[in-house]
Amino acid sequence: MSPTASEAAALAPLRGSSFAPAATVVSGLLASLLLLFLLAPLVGLVGAGGASGVRQLASDAELRGALALTLFTATAATFWAILGGTPLAYILARRRFTGRALVLAILDLPLVVPHPVAGIALLLVLGRASPLGSALLAAGLRLTGSPFGIVCAMLFVSAPLYVGGAREAFARVDRRYEAVARTLGDDAWRAFRRVTLPLSLRGLTAAAIVMWARAVSEFGAIVILTYNPKVASVLSYDRFTSTGLSGALPVAAVLVLLAIVPLAMLRALRRDD
Amino acid sequence: MIAVDGLTVRVGEFALDNVSFTVPNGAYGVVIGPAGAGKTTLLESIAGLLPLRSGRVTLGGADVTRLPPERRPVGLVYQHAYLFPHLTVRENVAYGARSAEDVEEVVDRFGLALVGDRDVTSLSGGERQLVALARALARRPAVLLLDEPFAALDPRSRAAVRREVRTMYFDRGCTVLHVTHDFEEAGLVGDVAILLDKGRLVQSGDPADLFRRPATPYVASFLGAENIYAGTARPIRAVSPDWSDAAQGQYAEHPLAFDTGSLTLYALGDAVPGRAHAILRAEDVMLSREAVASSVRNQFRGRVVEIVSAGALSKVTIDVSGTSIVSAVTTRAVQELGLERGREVVASFKATSVHIC
Numbered sequence: 048m049s050p051t052a053s054e055a056a057a058l059a060p061l062r063g064s065s066f067a068p069a070a071t072v073v074s075g076l077l078a079s080l081l082l083l084f085l086l087a088p089l090v091g092l093v094g095a096g097g098a099s100g101v102r103q104l105a106s107d108a109e110l111r112g113a114l115a116l117t118l119f120t121a122t123a124a125t126f127w128a129i130l131g132g133t134p135l136a137y138i139l140a141r142r143r144f145t146g147r148a149l150v151l152a153i154l155d156l157p158l159v160v161p162h163p164v165a166g167i168a169l170l171l172v173l174g175r176a177s178p179l180g181s182a183l184l185a186a187g188l189r190l191t192g193s194p195f196g197i198v199c200a201m202l203f204v205s206a207p208l209y210v211g212g213a214r215e216a217f218a219r220v221d222r223r224y225e226a227v228a229r230t231l232g233d234d235a236w237r238a239f240r241r242v243t244l245p246l247s248l249r250g251l252t253a254a255a256i257v258m259w260a261r262a263v264s265e266f267g268a269i270v271i272l273t274y275n276p277k278v279a280s281v282l283s284y285d286r287f288t289s290t291g292l293s294g295a296l297p298v299a300a301v302l303v304l305l306a307i308v309p310l311a312m313l314r315a316l317r318r319d320d
Numbered sequence: 321m322i323a324v325d326g327l328t329v330r331v332g333e334f335a336l337d338n339v340s341f342t343v344p345n346g347a348y349g350v351v352i353g354p355a356g357a358g359k360t361t362l363l364e365s366i367a368g369l370l371p372l373r374s375g376r377v378t379l380g381g382a383d384v385t386r387l388p389p390e391r392r393p394v395g396l397v398y399q400h401a402y403l404f405p406h407l408t409v410r411e412n413v414a415y416g417a418r419s420a421e422d423v424e425e426v427v428d429r430f431g432l433a434l435v436g437d438r439d440v441t442s443l444s445g446g447e448r449q450l451v452a453l454a455r456a457l458a459r460r461p462a463v464l465l466l467d468e469p470f471a472a473l474d475p476r477s478r479a480a481v482r483r484e485v486r487t488m489y490f491d492r493g494c495t496v497l498h499v500t501h502d503f504e505e506a507g508l509v510g511d512v513a514i515l516l517d518k519g520r521l522v523q524s525g526d527p528a529d530l531f532r533r534p535a536t537p538y539v540a541s542f543l544g545a546e547n548i549y550a551g552t553a554r555p556i557r558a559v560s561p562d563w564s565d566a567a568q569g570q571y572a573e574h575p576l577a578f579d580t581g582s583l584t585l586y587a588l589g590d591a592v593p594g595r596a597h598a599i600l601r602a603e604d605v606m607l608s609r610e611a612v613a614s615s616v617r618n619q620f621r622g623r624v625v626e627i628v629s630a631g632a633l634s635k636v637t638i639d640v641s642g643t644s645i646v647s648a649v650t651t652r653a654v655q656e657l658g659l660e661r662g663r664e665v666v667a668s669f670k671a672t673s674v675h676i677c
Contacts, residue, residue, distance in 0.1 A: 143332075223402050226369045229389035230396040231416025231459055241415075245406045 093303050096296030100304070103297045110298055113282040114305070120194050120278065121262035124201035125255055128209040133251070136213030137239070141222065154207045165203050166271025173199060192273050200268035209258035216250020217243065253316050260309040264302070279305075321345040322366065322463055322497055327375035329365045334519060336361050338375070341514050341524045345380070348489060349497045350510030350527065354542065357516040359499040363465045366497065368392050380462045380495075392463075395456030399468040401448040403440040409451055410436035417458035426454040429491075430484065446477025450484060457488060464489075466498040503531075503543045515539055531601070533675050540599040540677070546635070546646035547600035551580030553591050553676050576676055582641040586617040587674035596676050602635060604673035605647035608666050609657060619668040620645065624659055638667050 066074065103110055139150065157165060173190045174180045180190060190196040220243050228238035244251075266280040277285060279302050287295035322343040329336040336358045343349035351359050364370045366377055368389035376385050384392045403412050409432055414423045427433055430450050435443065440451065449469055456464060469485065470478040489496055498510070513527040523535040534540035537548050556577045578585040578598045585598055606612075611619055622640035634651045636659060637644050645667045659665065 221402065223398055223400075224404065226364065226367070226389070227396060227398065227402045227455075228404075228415070229369060230367050230392070230394055230461075230465075231455070232390050233416075234388065234390050242404055246404075 089303055092296070093300050096298075096300035097304060100297035100299075100301040104301065107297075109277070110279075110282065110301070113277045113279045113298075114301065116194065116197070116276055117263055117278040117280070120197040121201055121259050123194075124198045124205060124262045125209070125259045127198070127202055128206040128258055129251075129255060132206055132210040133213055136210045136254075137217050137243075139210070140214045140217035154210055157204050157207050162204055162265065162267025163271055166200055166268035169196075169199055169203055169268065170272060190272055192275055194273075194276070196272040197269050197276075197278055200272050201262035201265050204265055204268050205258045205261040208261055209254045212254025212257055213247075213251050216247040216254060219250060220246045249316055253313055256309045256312050256316075260306060263305065263309075321378070321380055322349065322495055323376075323378040324362075324366065325376045325378070327362070327365060327377065328373040329361055329370050329375075330373055331361055331370060334358065334361065336365065336519045339516070339519075339521045340375075341512075341521060343495055343497055343512050346493050346495055347511040349495070349512040349514060351497060351499045351514045351516060352501070352503055352542070353516035353522075354501060356518070357501075358519040359501070359516055360467050361519075362516065363396065363467050363497065363499055366463075367394050367396050367465055393461050394463045394465055395459055395461035396465045397449070397452045397456050397467065397469050399471050401452035403443075403448055403451055403455070405439075405441055407440070408436065409438050409440055409443070412440060412451055413454045413458050415455055415458075418460070422458050422460060426458045429488070430454045444477065445473050446481055449473060449477070449481050453481070453484065453488070457492065460492075462494055464494050464496045466496065468499055468501065471500070471502070515542070517542075533677075534599060535677060537597040537599070537677065540597075540675075544601075545599050546602040546648075547598075547605070547644075549578070549580040549583075549585070549598045549600075549643070551578050551596065551598060552594065553578050553587075553589075553596040553598075554593050556586075575671070578674065578676060581643040583620065583643050585674050586671045587676050588671050589674075589676040591676035599675040599677060600645075600669060600673060602646045602648035605645060605667050605669045607636060607638075607647050607649055607653070607657060607659070608668065609664075611666050612668060614668075616668045617671045618674070619666055621664065621666050624661055624663045624665060627654060627659060627661070629654070636665075638665060640667065 065071070100110075104114075135150075138144075139147065160168070170190065171177065172179060173183060175184055175190070183190065183195075188195045190199060224242050224246065225235075225238045228242045229235070233241060264280060265278075266284065269278055270281055270284070274281060274285075279298065283295050283298040283302060286298055324342075325340050327336060327339040334356075339358075339362065341349075351362060353359050361370065365372060366379075368377075368384065368387060368391075372385065376383060378384065379393055403409075404415065407415070410423070410427065413427055413432065413436075414420075417423045427436060430453070432451060432454060435447065440448065443451065449472075453469070466485070470481055473481060485496075485498075510527045512524065513530045514524040515522040515530060517538070523530055523539050530539065531543055534543060534545065537550075540548055553576050556575050574588070574590070576587045576589055576591060576593075578587055578596070580598060585600075587598060606616075611621070620638075620640040622638040622645065624636055625639045625644070626635075626637040628635045628637075629651050632651055634649055634654045636647045636649060636654065638647065647667055657665070
């Protein structure tokens with residue numbers, strides 16, 4: 048894949064910047080070991096279970112259902128993150144206000160909290176024992192054992208990734224584009240729609256893909272709220288605990304293959320930058 | 321007309337403080353100042369892009385202080401054009417236009433018809449700036465705000481874009497406020513000059529007046545005066561024709577002697593006697609091999625210590641008893657006078673050329 052312009056600039060070697068031969072060999076070895084460590088399990092997994100996983104898709108209704116539920120709930124969570132996160136990201140990128148640091152810290156929290164803890168926290172606030180949970184239940188939205196709970200868990204742990212990415216995408220658009228649009232007769236909303244949004248669309252799309260991919264792979268928070276119906280990650284865990292490695296392999300391999308799709312989309316977006 | 325009254329704006333740590341000036345209807349105003357003076361902040365405040373802490377902005381006779389940018393009759397062109405990269409050249413020009421006729425007019429005027437369908441990222445710096453100008457003008461603004469529109473251009477493109485700006489200004493008759501850090505550019509294009517420094521208005525008025533009669537040594541230095549001397553001014557009685565000639569002219573003020581180092585310069589001015597600065601522009605200093613018989617009051621014999629040539633013009637530094645005098649002459653004159661380091665010459669300049677502040 049060809050590097051982006053900024054990557055190319057960073058890749059251009061500076062004269063006299065080479066390490067000593069021994070240091071080059073050692074650092075090269077360490078880097079290769081790390082790459083191998085990251086790659087080998089995934090390649091092994093796909094090699095061992097990829098083909099059977101794809102074949103199993105035709106016969107295993109539970110696997111198909113889990114995949115469909117995963118894709119649906121991840122997409123729904125991403126939709127809600129875009130809806131609420133886009134204005135938040137824009138404000139964070141464009142305005143300096145009291146409490147901005149606090150908002151940024153709040154957005155970081157779900158990323159550092161262990162995900163089962165996130166599930167427990169959601170259960171506490173949105174569960175049937177809480178006033179909010181009771182209200183939701185009365186409205187027909189049950190947090191436990193439902194797609195709604197899965198969406199909530201995915202949204203909680205993954206939305207900060209969208210907001211962070213979107214904030215960077217907006218920040219990369221010089222505010223003077225908007226300033227020019229304003230002097231050309233656009234009000235703030237029209238300038239956003241006609242200039243800022245098109246210029247940041249690629250970054251926003253990349254942020255949404257990252258969030259979606261993270262939501263697809265979520266397990267810890269979901270398993271606290273909703274063991275059934277099962278998303279793909281919970282199904283792979285369930286198969287592992289009930290039938291062992293051989294049973295979990297095809298599901299896990301399909302999940303890895305599924306992860307390649309957003310990864311490829313992201314690389315394609317960045318290559319066009 | 322652009323009238324700014326007591327404008328105070330704060331952007332982060334920077335503040336534009338109590339700035340007031342007026343650019344008459346149809347005039348070309350130039351805001352000059354070093355980097356960080358607040359020039360762009362001033363333009364953005366006039367355009368309504370920044371909230372004011374206090375003050376008033378009047379455009380074309382109407383108070384627009386409370387109006388949002390889209391309701392102000394302004395066009396804004398930044399140094400880096402800020403063409404919308406997702407639109408073609410023609411789409412950029414048409415962005416804020418009120419009619420297709422207006423778009424066609426500026427497209428024709430700026431010769432953009434052939435590049436109308438091009439991606440703006442493929443344009444040269446000069447072309448980009450012309451498109452930005454065309455985009456602003458297609459909306460027919462009464463006031464055009466230009467933020468260093470030539471600064472990022474190579475000399476050839478700069479000349480071309482400057483020519484277009486001047487032609488457009490004369491054609492459209494709109495009021496222009498043009499920001500620059502280049503005092504030579506200010507002298508070339510401006511009717512009214514506004515000098516800013518560190519968020520404050522230092523001096524405003526006729527550019528020629530700013531050049532000839534700077535309010536402070538800082539202004540003089542920023543506007544490129546090479547000879548700035550600290551010393552003492554004292555009043556004297558007029559004794560030579562040089563005085564009487566000048567006394568009938570625009571600087572009809574009292575004669576002064578100005579002592580600096582071992583030199584005494586003669587000047588005309590309204591300066592209060594005492595500690596002061598004398599400002600003398602290099603282009604007002606004439607050089608000759610021998611003293612000339614004329615009414616020129618200031619004549620000093622010295623030795624050439626440095627000659628710096630820049631194309632057709634040269635700057636010659638003369639040492640007169642330990643005090644330097646810089647003269648700007650043509651490179652041809654340097655050759656004709658046979659000037660070289662160590663050569664003895666006479667520097668002469670009129671009392672009216674010496675400004676005491």
